[in-house]
Amino acid sequence: MKAHPLFQNRRVAIVTKHQKERAISPVFIENLGCIMTVVDEIDTDIFGTFNGKIDRVKNPMDTLKDKCIAGLDWLDGELGVASEGSFGPHPFIPFITANEEWMIFMDRKNGIEIMERSISTKTNFHQQEIGHLGELFSFAKRIGFPEHGIILKDTAEKAKHYFDKMHTYEALIEGFYRLKRVSSSIIAETDMRACYNPTRMAHIQELSQQLTNSILAECPQCQFPGFKVQHVISGLPCSFCETPTRKALKHIKECKKCGYMHTLTYPNGHRKADPGNCDRCNP
Ligand SMILES: [Zn+2]
Ligand SMILES: [Zn+2]
Known part of the structure; x- marks a missing residue:
């Protein structure tokens, strides 16, 4: 430690x-x-x-x-x-x-x-309209139920009927049928709360x-914590036409206490950007 x-x-x-x-x-x-x-x-x-x-x-x-x-x-x-x-x-x-x-x-x-x-981009965030149990099961499999939670709700913009405490397949099936009785269409979505x-x-x-x-990360001048990149300046030139691109040209670290600044040019180790990132070569 x-x-x-x-x-x-x-x-x-x-x-x-x-x-x-x-x-x-x-x-x-x-x-x-x-x-x-x-x-x-x-x-x-x-x-x-x-x-x-x-x-x-x-x-x-x-x-x-x-x-x-x-x-x-x-x-x-x-x-x-x-x-x-x-x-x-x-x-x-x-x-x-x-x-x-x-x-x-x-x-x-x-x-x-x-x-x-x-x-x-590693996320199982997903939402799908569910017509029958088979669809619900394939949704459940896809998002990693029951380790990952599922929310079932009606399709109204502000859902009135809502189930989110189903941690077994039995509970999921029960939730589906209870919702089916009050709503003709059902939406399943991944429960994104961290614990589920x-x-x-x-x-x-x-x-x-x-x-x-x-x-x-400490400020080299006053040792205040949090000496990190506060500003990113874009404009790394295109390797084909030299036009400034949206890729980072400079990273600027700034101390929030004493204002000391450190500028790093070519922060990603490249002096030129791929033409694929250039608005002129690849509009
Ligand atoms: Zn400082
Ligand atoms: Zn270019």
């Missing part, structure tokens, strides 16, 4: 109702030597849910901050960690489904706030590692 002088033996609140501590705690204990406490008293659903029962009003970064602060206020704590995810088309490759996760670490005593984001979705839980664990790496 490593220990960080700023965080060792200090209590860090994990604000979650969906057992995310299973993914987050081991990584934080291992990398920072802190003590983890779960705060599950906050109704995190009020900040918006994945299943559309409650719409999200703010962007994921602000939502996440609100959630973390609510947990810290409840505990009267200084250190907190919270995460937030969304699912849908990949932001850069629209035909692929992706899971975007955000995670924040806050230290209110030292004014530290570090946020990380990760996009993974091991694929997502693994992604949250990876993001915890990424976040602790950022926490451990």
